[in-house]
Amino acid sequence: MTTLPGPVLDALRAAVGAEHVRTAAGDLAAYARDATPLFHRRPDAVVFPGSAAEVAAVLRIATEHRVPVVPRGAGSNLAAATVPTQGGIVLVMTRMNRILEISPDELLARVEPGVTNAALADAAAAQGLLFAPDPGSRTVATVGGNVATCAGGLRGLKYGVTRNYVLGLEAVLPTGEIIRTGGRLWKDVAGYDLTRLLTGSEGTLAVITEVTVALLPAPAESRTGVAYFPSLADAGRAVARVLRGGLVPATLEFLDRRCIAAVEEYAGLGLRLDAGALLLFGDDGPPETVADSLARIGEACAAEGALEVTCAREVAESEALLAARRCALPALSRLGSLTILEDATVPRPRIAEMVDRIDRIAEKHGVTIATFGHAGDGNLHPTCVVPSAEDTEAVRAAERAFADVFAAALDLGGTITGEHGVGAAKLAYLPARLGEDQMALLRRIKAAFDPAGILNPGKLGS
Amino acid sequence: MSGTTAARGSAGPGQIFEPDLLSRCISCGFCLPACPTYALTGDEASSPRGRITLMRALQSGDLDPDDPTLREQSSFCLGCRACEPVCPAGVQYGRLLEQWRVHQWRGRRRPLLARALTLVAGQRWLLRLLGLVRGAARTRSPAGGLPGSTRYLMLGCYERGLFPRVSRAARRLVPGLSVPTDQGCCGALHAHNGDLATGEALARELGRRLPGVVVTTSGGCAAHLAGVLGRDRVRELSEELAVAVPRDPAGLGEVRVGGRRARVTLQDSCHLRNGLGVWREPRAILERIADYVELPSAATCCGAAGTYAMLRPRDSRRILDPKLDEIEAAGVDYVVAVNPGCLRQLRTGLRRRRSPVRAVHLAELVEMAARAASADR
Numbered sequence: 100m101t102t103l104p105g106p107v108l109d110a111l112r113a114a115v116g117a118e119h120v121r122t123a124a125g126d127l128a129a130y131a132r133d134a135t136p137l138f139h140r141r142p143d144a145v146v147f148p149g150s151a152a153e154v155a156a157v158l159r160i161a162t163e164h165r166v167p168v169v170p171r172g173a174g175s176n177l178a179a180a181t182v183p184t185q186g187g188i189v190l191v192m193t194r195m196n197r198i199l200e201i202s203p204d205e206l207l208a209r210v211e212p213g214v215t216n217a218a219l220a221d222a223a224a225a226q227g228l229l230f231a232p233d234p235g236s237r238t239v240a241t242v243g244g245n246v247a248t249c250a251g252g253l254r255g256l257k258y259g260v261t262r263n264y265v266l267g268l269e270a271v272l273p274t275g276e277i278i279r280t281g282g283r284l285w286k287d288v289a290g291y292d293l294t295r296l297l298t299g300s301e302g303t304l305a306v307i308t309e310v311t312v313a314l315l316p317a318p319a320e321s322r323t324g325v326a327y328f329p330s331l332a333d334a335g336r337a338v339a340r341v342l343r344g345g346l347v348p349a350t351l352e353f354l355d356r357r358c359i360a361a362v363e364e365y366a367g368l369g370l371r372l373d374a375g376a377l378l379l380f381g382d383d384g385p386p387e388t389v390a391d392s393l394a395r396i397g398e399a400c401a402a403e404g405a406l407e408v409t410c411a412r413e414v415a416e417s418e419a420l421l422a423a424r425r426c427a428l429p430a431l432s433r434l435g436s437l438t439i440l441e442d443a444t445v446p447r448p449r450i451a452e453m454v455d456r457i458d459r460i461a462e463k464h465g466v467t468i469a470t471f472g473h474a475g476d477g478n479l480h481p482t483c484v485v486p487s488a489e490d491t492e493a494v495r496a497a498e499r500a501f502a503d504v505f506a507a508a509l510d511l512g513g514t515i516t517g518e519h520g521v522g523a524a525k526l527a528y529l530p531a532r533l534g535e536d537q538m539a540l541l542r543r544i545k546a547a548f549d550p551a552g553i554l555n556p557g558k559l560g561s
Numbered sequence: 562m563s564g565t566t567a568a569r570g571s572a573g574p575g576q577i578f579e580p581d582l583l584s585r586c587i588s589c590g591f592c593l594p595a596c597p598t599y600a601l602t603g604d605e606a607s608s609p610r611g612r613i614t615l616m617r618a619l620q621s622g623d624l625d626p627d628d629p630t631l632r633e634q635s636s637f638c639l640g641c642r643a644c645e646p647v648c649p650a651g652v653q654y655g656r657l658l659e660q661w662r663v664h665q666w667r668g669r670r671r672p673l674l675a676r677a678l679t680l681v682a683g684q685r686w687l688l689r690l691l692g693l694v695r696g697a698a699r700t701r702s703p704a705g706g707l708p709g710s711t712r713y714l715m716l717g718c719y720e721r722g723l724f725p726r727v728s729r730a731a732r733r734l735v736p737g738l739s740v741p742t743d744q745g746c747c748g749a750l751h752a753h754n755g756d757l758a759t760g761e762a763l764a765r766e767l768g769r770r771l772p773g774v775v776v777t778t779s780g781g782c783a784a785h786l787a788g789v790l791g792r793d794r795v796r797e798l799s800e801e802l803a804v805a806v807p808r809d810p811a812g813l814g815e816v817r818v819g820g821r822r823a824r825v826t827l828q829d830s831c832h833l834r835n836g837l838g839v840w841r842e843p844r845a846i847l848e849r850i851a852d853y854v855e856l857p858s859a860a861t862c863c864g865a866a867g868t869y870a871m872l873r874p875r876d877s878r879r880i881l882d883p884k885l886d887e888i889e890a891a892g893v894d895y896v897v898a899v900n901p902g903c904l905r906q907l908r909t910g911l912r913r914r915r916s917p918v919r920a921v922h923l924a925e926l927v928e929m930a931a932r933a934a935s936a937d938r
Contacts, residue, residue: 108605125630127608128618134589140643147603174605193603213603215594365649426649433651436584443775487584 102186102374103143107164107190111188113147114156119147119194130171130189134236136437136488138179138523140187142169149194151269151277156273158306159275161188162551166317168273169555170302170344172241174211177440178522180248180301184557190306198222199309205283205342206314207266212243212307216350218249219312227496231258234518235425243307249299251518253421256475257349257382258315260518266558269309270297276545283311296544301520302555304548320328320389323350323417324410326400331470334376335451337403338474341380341396348392350381352424357484359472361430362516366423374406374537378474379424381417428482434467439484439497444478444506446516456507464500466493492510505531522558529559562686577664578620578657585652585793586613592644592654597862597880598637606634609644611655616661626664635665636672637876639869640753641831641862646838655836657789659757666755675754675868681717683759685745697728698740711773712796714738715786718746720779720901727778727901730924734931735776735801747777748786749832753867764789767793778799780830780900780926781867797833798924799842799899806846816851816895816926816934823836823851824893825926827861828884828907830900843899843923850930854891858884865906881910900924 102120121127122144124169143166148154161168163452167187174181178284182190196213203226210219218235220230233252234240234279241248246268251260262554267281281287281294297305328334334353354362354377363370370377382392388476397408411417445453454470457479461468472479481504483497505528513528515521515528538560545552545560552561571584572579592609593599607610612634618624619631619821635658642655666675681687692698716728732738747767752760767775768790776796777783783797806813818821825847834840847853851904864870864880888896888911896911896918898904907920 123628123630125615125618125624125628125634126606128624128630129604129611129614132588132614134587136587172589173593174610175593189601191605196603217594236590238594362649365651426591427589429591429649432585432587432649436587438587 103166104164107160107166108144110160111144112286112387114160115146116147119149130174130191133174133176133179133181134195135177135179135182135522137494138182138184139327140182140184140186142212144185145189145191147191147194147378151271151309154190154271154306154308155275155277157188157190158271158273158553162273162275165551166553166558167556168306168308168454168553169444170243170247172244172247173215173239173316175236175240176244176248176522177442177519178486178516178524180520180522180555180558181244182523185524186239187553192241195308196241201226201228201314203348206316207283207311208314209309209311209458210242211309211446212246213241216242216245223314224317227317229317230264230312232261232264234500235428237425242310242312243484246298246301246307248520249518250356251473251478252351253352253424253473255348255473255478255518256351262295264313265294265310267311268294268297268307270307272305273551273554277306277308278305281311285313299520301522301558304554305557306554318383320386321349321381321383321414321417322389322393322411323379323420324396324397324408325370325420326380326408327371327376327379327406328400328404329406330375331454332451333404335454335474337400337405338450339448340399340403342475344395344399345482346392346395348380348382348396348475350379350421352379352472353377353474354379354424354427354471355469357434357467357469358431359425360434361469362423362427364428364433365426366419368419370424371407381421382507421559424471428480431469431482431484434469435484435486437488437494439479439483439485439501440521441501441504442478442516442519443513444476444480445508445511445513447475448515449475449511450474450479453479453511453513455508455510457504458501460507463498463503464552466496466500468500473517476517477513502528526558530539572660575579576659577621577672578616579622583613583617583620585650586610586843587650588614593648595643597639597641597643601761601876601879605815606630609639612638613652613654613657616657619661619664630664633695635875637893639831639864639866639868639880642835643831645835645859652674659752662753662755662758670860671755672868672872674871674911675798675816678749679754679756679759681785681818682746682750683763687745688716688718688721688745689743689837692716692721692742695722695725697725698732698742699809710796712738713771713773713775714740715747715767715771715777715779715782716740716742716744717777717779717782717901718750723906724901725767725921727922727924730922730928731776731778731798734924734927735798739771741770747782747786748789749782750867752785760785761789768794778901780833780837780839781902783839783897784832787837790861792837795901797837797839800839801925803842803848806849812928812934813850813930814937816933818894823895823897824854825851825857825897826854826891826893827859827899828863828890828899828903830898830903831862831866834860843897846927847897847925850927854893856887856891858887863903863906865900865902867902870902870906877906881906883915885910885914888918889914893918895926896920897923897926
């Protein structure tokens with residue numbers, strides 16, 4: 100049950116309307132977790148604001164009474180960034196889900212944070228435009244959440260990630276001021292780049308209430324193909340060869356044998372189960388460019404010992420392949436009820452090396468690790484599959500294995516997280532990546548934004 | 562799938578849910594965009610993932626068994642199972658909901674209306690009487706078991722009273738079906754309303770009385786029966802027609818309205834589509850006999866959801882209204898249902914609006930096309 104004092108609850112109800120403040124035990128239980136396993140804590144209240152002004156009112160109350168506030172979109176986060184690890188208020192942004200504007204003339208869109216990535220992409224596509232960031236959770240995840248975690252996706256190699264598309268933000272500071280950073284301009288260097296600072300800040304600095312994103316003209320054609328390899332490292336070498344050859348295709352995704360089997364069991368696409376790895380490649384652009392690109396990728400795969408290379412014949416087939424790839428993580432739960440997913444990222448040429456290291460780490464700790472990921476940009480998702488969350492020894496072994504995975508990634512010049520964020524799950528590894536001086540700077544930035552320390556406490560600069 | 566109930570597990574002693582079903586969900590949230598009640602509220606607690614979080618809290622004792630959110634969310638859920646086909650982990654949400662309602666609607670906590678409806682449907686003699694009065698099985702061919710027949714038409718419980726024309730049309734379309742009048746309810750109504758044990762017992766009893774392939778005009782009944790008797794024992798009408806029609810391609814003409822080919826759309830039956838994966842078949846038939854229009858919301862629940870439209874009329878209409886807007890805007894002559902609950906919901910909703918669009922069952926529309934063909938011959 101809630102532990103917030105009556106006057107705080109009264110103030111919250113006055114700010115957003117009583118029906119948008121929940122404190123019943125069952126309502127709180129539903130917001131105790133996001134998509135991250137092993138992290139849960141019930142909040143003391145769940146609040147659904149309907150406007151920036153309401154967000155500001157909630158934050159002023161929270162600052163005054165020193166109540167933690169954790170902003171949340173759809174709760175598809177994979178690093179426990181939206182778990183209220185210190186209780187307090189979960190601020191759910193799903194009511195603010197309007198697409199305010201799509202401007203083909205300026206190639207931009209203005210949306211409220213609760214709109215889903217797919218809804219924005221569909222609305223843009225209806226006007227012949229492309230919203231490029233496409234995280235695997237695109238149908239679920241909100242644009243606000245995408246910005247807060249700087250989400251990546253399957254097109255990262257060619258198109259970059261969320262930060263490359265955020266032109267401006269409206270955000271509410273923990274002390275209640277509403278600020279607008281950036282805007283509709285493609286060139287604007289007035290002041291520190293707060294838009295970029297807030298992008299990926301995981302709800303620790305401000306609450307995003309409006310997002311202006313850049314759009315692109317939609318490519319004339321998108322096509323994909325599939326190559327099978329004896330092992331994931333072979334697929335990694337093929338990727339390196341593709342990139343060396345001067346191509347930057349839209350998609351280079353790979354799955355290992357376990358992932359192929361899990362995805363095939365769900366999607367039934369007729370994938371080959373006897374191969375050690377699958378490389379899903381794709382490109383978009385004018386038809387002749389795409390055809391040339393796919394042919395060259397096919398040649399590179401063959402040169403690295405691909406068992407088979409095929410191109411999707413129809414758009415629907417391509418869509419099905421991409422959709423199946425996006426399902427890799429949940430499909431893996433068919434192997435065990437606990438799937439701990441990581442997000443280590445290494446420089447592109449070292450991907451095969453990283454794959455080998457992951458194999459050795461799994462063997463050393465006696466754990467099952469299935470790996471898939473965005474091979475083109477060096478972003479791997481090694482996923483530890485544990486039969487049951489109650490098997491504490493197996494869970495500890497998985498955690499030890501991941502400590503080694505992070506160390507290996509850093510050793511190869513990589514990072515502990517490429518696109519999922521640090522959250523509560525990877526905070527312990529952050530100093531190893533940033534060093535003490537940067538950690539101290541993070542804390543000073545945090546204090547400048549949030550003197551009372553109420554926004555998503557215990558994450559990033561705390 | 563095995564043909565017996567042994568294939569379906571059960572919760573252990575003192576447990577509400579089968580632990581294996583509950584642990585399958587990894588909370589990825591891929592179900593959220595498929596859920597009609599999440600679309601209404603944007604509230605995690607009214608999403609499939611959030612409801613599973615609640616079920617886990619109930620099973621573990623973290624929430625009081627009579628927690629009001631548990632009561633509300635177990636009842637607010639339509640039970641449409643739209644979350645199942647989109648779940649890469651293969652969570653059997655419909656099964657979990659059945660088990661949840663057994664707990665939530667135990668004893669006197671069960672809504673009075675649900676108690677009354679299941680009580681009536683559980684009386685075989687009453688249904689038989691209803692069928693006789695409404696003439697659900699009345700045709701020229703003998704009503705009892707045809708000698709040597711292994712295919713049986715299920716008359717449904719409330720369907721035979723509300724829409725007797727549907728079974729009569731089905732009999733004319735699929736010759737050679739046996740139609741014993743002394744057949745009871747399949748028990749789907751009970752299973753979805755907190756009485757899983759009776760629901761499964763009734764299905765087994767019906768399986769004994771119709772000891773071959775059971776042909777049904779109700780998608781919801783088809784899914785429930787398939788779960789208890791095994792998939793191979795059940796054919797929904799559109800599946801049956803998908804086999805029967807190509808054998809006699811000249812047997813179907815086209816449905817015409819005002820001198821032109823009719824424009825029709827389909828409302829999927831949630832359990833038929835999400836539970837049994839049957840959705841191409843009715844479309845294929847409709848495309849033959851009319852100009853078929855696929856509407857964006859065809860696959861989402863119409864808000865009938867068994868007893869839901871009666872137990873939660875306001876929420877049911879919030880689900881239905883945007884769909885009716887879409888149907889009316891599409892300029893169709895007919896909206897076709899493959900489940901009696903959907904038929905009632907659409908018909909009532911369209912009448913309330915004094916809409917010119919008519920809601921019909923697939924059997925009725927296909928029969929119109931068959932009549933047109935025989936008139937041409």
